[in-house]
Amino acid sequence: MQVKLIRPLAFAIAVSFAALAAMPAAAKGILRATISTSLNQLDPARHTIGDEYIYGVLVFGGLVAIDENLKYRGELAERWDTSEDLRTWTFHLRKGVKFHHGKDFGADDVVATFKHIADPATGSSGRTHMDLIESFDAVDKHTVRFKLKIPYAGFADLMVERQLKIVPADRMDKLSTEPSGTGPFMFKSFTPGDRLELVKNPNYYEKGLPKLDGVVFRIMPENASRVAALEAGDIDLLWNLPLESIDKMKANPKVTVDAVPTSTWDGIVMGNKTKPFDDVRVRRAVLLALDKAQLTQFAVFGHGMPTHSPISPRHPYFNKELSIKQDIPQAKKLLAEAGYPNGFKIVLHVPVGRPTRERMGVAVQQMLRQVGIEVEVQRMPYNRFQTEVSGKSPFYMDGYFTRPSIDTSTYPWYHSTGSWNSRMWHFSSKRIDEVLDKARVTKDEKELNRLYQQFQAYAVEDVPGVIAYVMNFANAYKKTVKGFRTHPYLWLDLRNTTVD
Numbered sequence: 210m211q212v213k214l215i216r217p218l219a220f221a222i223a224v225s226f227a228a229l230a231a232m233p234a235a236a237k238g239i240l241r242a243t244i245s246t247s248l249n250q251l252d253p254a255r256h257t258i259g260d261e262y263i264y265g266v267l268v269f270g271g272l273v274a275i276d277e278n279l280k281y282r283g284e285l286a287e288r289w290d291t292s293e294d295l296r297t298w299t300f301h302l303r304k305g306v307k308f309h310h311g312k313d314f315g316a317d318d319v320v321a322t323f324k325h326i327a328d329p330a331t332g333s334s335g336r337t338h339m340d341l342i343e344s345f346d347a348v349d350k351h352t353v354r355f356k357l358k359i360p361y362a363g364f365a366d367l368m369v370e371r372q373l374k375i376v377p378a379d380r381m382d383k384l385s386t387e388p389s390g391t392g393p394f395m396f397k398s399f400t401p402g403d404r405l406e407l408v409k410n411p412n413y414y415e416k417g418l419p420k421l422d423g424v425v426f427r428i429m430p431e432n433a434s435r436v437a438a439l440e441a442g443d444i445d446l447l448w449n450l451p452l453e454s455i456d457k458m459k460a461n462p463k464v465t466v467d468a469v470p471t472s473t474w475d476g477i478v479m480g481n482k483t484k485p486f487d488d489v490r491v492r493r494a495v496l497l498a499l500d501k502a503q504l505t506q507f508a509v510f511g512h513g514m515p516t517h518s519p520i521s522p523r524h525p526y527f528n529k530e531l532s533i534k535q536d537i538p539q540a541k542k543l544l545a546e547a548g549y550p551n552g553f554k555i556v557l558h559v560p561v562g563r564p565t566r567e568r569m570g571v572a573v574q575q576m577l578r579q580v581g582i583e584v585e586v587q588r589m590p591y592n593r594f595q596t597e598v599s600g601k602s603p604f605y606m607d608g609y610f611t612r613p614s615i616d617t618s619t620y621p622w623y624h625s626t627g628s629w630n631s632r633m634w635h636f637s638s639k640r641i642d643e644v645l646d647k648a649r650v651t652k653d654e655k656e657l658n659r660l661y662q663q664f665q666a667y668a669v670e671d672v673p674g675v676i677a678y679v680m681n682f683a684n685a686y687k688k689t690v691k692g693f694r695t696h697p698y699l700w701l702d703l704r705n706t707t708v709d
Contacts, residue, residue: 238708240424240690242446242701243435245562246591247401247428252384253374254326254333257595259610259699262371263448266700267407267424268309269374269390272300272319273365275613277469277694277702281366285314285375285391295360295652300368302351306414308377309389309396316347321378335372337621337628341649360650369613369698393419393704402428418704420692430562439464439685445708446686446693448701451564452512458685467695468512468683472521472611472618475508475566476676477557477573480603481636485555490547492672497540498580499573501533505678508569513680517665519609519618521679526615526658528665540580552581558605559586560594566606569677573606600632607633610699615661620645623664623673636673 244260253265274284283289286300306314325331327339341364343356357364367373377389388396391414394407408423427444429435432451439447440461450458450466459466479486479495486492501515514522515533522529544552559570567588574584589598598605609629612618621627624645625637641664648660684695692705 238422240421240446240703240706240708241444242424242426242448243429243438243444244405244426244448245428245430245432245435248399248405249592249595250385251388251396251399252331253376253390254322254331254335254372254384256372257334259449262610262699263426263701264396264405264407265371265374266392267394267703268388268392268396269376270306270392271368271370271374272302273368275369275698277696279697281369285319286368289365291364295362295364295650296357298355298357298364299348300353300355302353303414304351306391307412308380308391309410309412310377310380310387312377312379312389314375314377314391315350316353317350317378318375319353320345320347321381322373322375325376325381326372333372334621334628335370338367338370338373340626341367362652363614363616363649366614367617370617371610394421394424397423404428415704420705420707421703424703432564439687442687445690446684446701448684449699450683450685452509452680452683453564454685455510455512455683463688464685465688465690466683466685467693468681469695469697470514470521470523470679471682471697471699472519472524472679473608473682473699474516474519474676474679475569475606475608476674478602478605478607478633478674479672481634481673483603485547485549485553486603488547489672490543491549492674493670494540494543494547494580495577495582496669496672496675497536497543498582499576499675499677500535501677503576504569504572507572508565509678509680512683513678515678516676518668518676519612519622519679520615520661520665524615526661528662530662531665531669535576537579544580544582549581552583554583554585555604556585556587556602558594558598558602559588560591560598560606561588562591563606563608565680566608570606611697613698615657616645616649619661619664620649623668630673634674636671638667638671638673641667641671 246260248261253269256265270285272286274282285303287303289300291298323345326333326335341357343358345355348354393410393413395410397406397408399405405426435447436454438444458464479492505513505515517531520527559567570586574586577584621629623641625642630636644660644664651657689709691707
């Protein structure tokens with residue numbers, strides 16, 4: 210293997226694998242696709258943005274996978290079982306799997322991966338799941354056992370999480386320079402601001418897959434440029450089609466548009482420990498000043514649904530009894546009670562390159578003006594936004610992708626110990642903690658429904674932040690692309706895809 214560092218600080222990396230020569234003639238071409246942002250990390254444990262997740266799922270594998278119908282299936286684990294008390298989980302690993310650099314996959318890799326994620330120095334957002342785990346060890350070469358601190362019925366579901374991809378035990382120090390996984394594609398090169406190139410894994414454990422020789426992702430921050438590139442035939446697949454372009458692209462006879470509902474959401478982060486948002490009355494006033502139906506129409510062109518929390522209105526646990534309606538008089542009353550009868554001035558930071566949040570920021574500015582809150586919208590390039598605003602500013606727009614379960618969609622954001630909560634709104638509610646903790650150990654479906662209904666009621670009253678809507682997700686691709694389906698988890702599963 211040869212490694213050439215083109216720009217070390219930005220890790221523009223090109224890696225050539227000797228195995229590239231073994232490409233079957235049956236594979237059908239190179240798929241040209243787009244992503245909108247340069248990757249910040251090649252180590253999947255450190256991934257935080259959608260463009261990184263795409264790379265992660267194509268190059269690496271997890272113990273468990275989730276398909277386009279949101280059904281779980283074994284990936285690197287063929288099967289798993291649990292003790293009666295739901296505190297001991299045993300994963301039986303797939304045999305005959307090799308990493309891209311030739312190492313046999315085994316239990317030592319799973320143990321090394323979870324140690325890596327649990328290490329605070331790694332800085333993985335997947336570390337929040339480690340709070341559940343008391344210990345993990347290799348029973349034998351192909352068996353891994355996890356012992357949990359609490360009974361948890363959804364533990365296997367967690368293995369789908371984007372940061373929990375298995376990496377090789379013998380290359381922990383090379384994950385950011387010579388990434389090697391077990392996925393259907395192998396890393397070839399990455400040039401920040403330009404492109405990411407992957408090639409077919411000729412030793413992939415699913416025989417006959419993938420069907421492509423490789424994938425080239427062009428990095429194109431501007432939505433208009435990405436749409437134009439697809440229309441001109443310069444790319445084959447546009448991942449994350451801008452929602453405002455759906456109707457236009459549907460009219461193009463050379464293009465297929467595939468859209469699915471998700472639990473991906475946008476919202477407003479309010480720093481709960483920073484004035485004026487340390488007063489729950491101010492946070493409630495912001496919530497009540499917003500017309501979520503209008504926000505959904507304006508920001509995502511109606512391709513979504515207003516919601517109270519990350520729990521989608523399509524989910525059976527959604528609390529239909531709670532109002533989502535705007536209430537300007539009550540918002541003004543709460544502001545006056547909090548000591549702001551004339552409102553206040555504040556800066557709202559919005560990331561450039563996230564158009565739904567940019568549009569929502571403008572709409573929020575207009576709606577809050579009705580209650581005396583004067584908002585200055587400041588747009589910031591996404592890379593700067595990530596380092597200078599996210600987790601630091603008291604008032605900004607943000608959003609997150611669909612998670613694999615209701616617990617993983619709520620606990621990290623709303624529990625006082627949650628990883629995303631500690632980064633974003635620094636919220637603490639004893640009653641919400643109690644409800645979410647109970648939900649984690651509950652197996653009865655009716656009781657789970659009751660608990661999550663209660664959680665939503667508390668979230669609307671305590672207002673850690675404002676989640677405006679859940680949105681649809683769409684991809685667009687040329688008619689020459691076959692065997693592709695849009696994944697509600699926003700992944701690109703290209704194992705069965707071909708391009709003529």
